Amino acid sequence: MPQSAEDMEDILSEMEAKKISSATEQGLLAKQIKEKNDELKAKGTDLKTKETELDALIKEIITKHREKLTTYNLAHGFAGENKRTVNELYQILFQLAELRYLENNGDATVPSSADMENTAYEAITTIQEKVHRNSQIYLVDEFQYLAWKKVSRDKEEYDIPQAIQRVKDGKFTDLEGKEQTIYWSQENFITAFTEKDKLVKLTD
Numbered sequence: 358m359p360q361s362a363e364d365m366e367d368i369l370s371e372m373e374a375k376k377i378s379s380a381t382e383q384g385l386l387a388k389q390i391k392e393k394n395d396e397l398k399a400k401g402t403d404l405k406t407k408e409t410e411l412d413a414l415i416k417e418i419i420t421k422h423r424e425k426l427t428t429y430n431l432a433h434g435f436a437g438e439n440k441r442t443v444n445e446l447y448q449i450l451f452q453l454a455e456l457r458y459l460e461n462n463g464d465a466t467v468p469s470s471a472d473m474e475n476t477a478y479e480a481i482t483t484i485q486e487k488v489h490r491n492s493q494i495y496l497v498d499e500f501q502y503l504a505w506k507k508v509s510r511d512k513e514e515y516d517i518p519q520a521i522q523r524v525k526d527g528k529f530t531d532l533e534g535k536e537q538t539i540y541w542s543q544e545n546f547i548t549a550f551t552e553k554d555k556l557v558k559l560t561d
Contacts, residue, residue: 415459422456423471431477435484440558443488446481453478484556496541496549497559500524503539507532 429449433439441449453474454465461467468475488494504520507513513532523529524546527539553559 419456419459422452422459426452426456426474431473435477435480440556442558442560443485446484446557449477450481450485453481487556488553491552493545493549494553496546497553499541500546500549503529505532 426449429441429445430439431449435441435446453469456471456474457467457469457478458465460470469478500520501515503523504515504517505513506516506519524539524541524543528536529539530536550559
């Protein structure tokens with residue numbers, strides 16, 4: 358306990374000083390909190406602006422992709438006179454997958470917002486599965502391999518008559534100079550082309 362009036366004054370003065378100091382610290386803290394909040398609000402506004410700009414850019418890219426897709430006439434389908442080459446199907450499918458990716462925050466497995474695009478996507482994947490699963494169609498690739506002809510040290514070209522003759526002979530000399538046997542008949546190759554032609558366009 359204070360022993361005198363002077364001691365009481367000293368205690369009161371000390372308490373007042375602490376009170377002022379505490380108020381000052383609280384004021385500084387409140388100022389810092391306000392500054393941080395203002396900074397976060399500014400960053401939030403900037404982030405929203407950038408998100409808006411990104412959304413606009415994505416929409417522009419989507420529009421351009423869809424403009425490119427119109428050249429493929431997806432509404433005509435992929436059968437009969439509207440069959441496409443394997444390469445063209447891959448190109449279309451790539452465009453469709455990119456559209457899905459852009460529209461669905463990076464998830465190409467989620468369907469597009471356009472029904473026609475989803476129909477085309479399913480149709481193409483079905484055709485590709487049939488081509489890959491058909492055990493006879495792979496001979497088309499083998500025939501194409503037989504057609505390659507080396508015309509110079511650094512140049513090769515596609516020679517269909519050469520491939521036909523090699524099939525008839527049942528053997529050929531490969532590009533490395535080694536003799537190879539062909540185990541499939543002309544009928545096997547004809548069947549392969551016929552089966553593939555049912556699904557896709559064979560040439561451009």
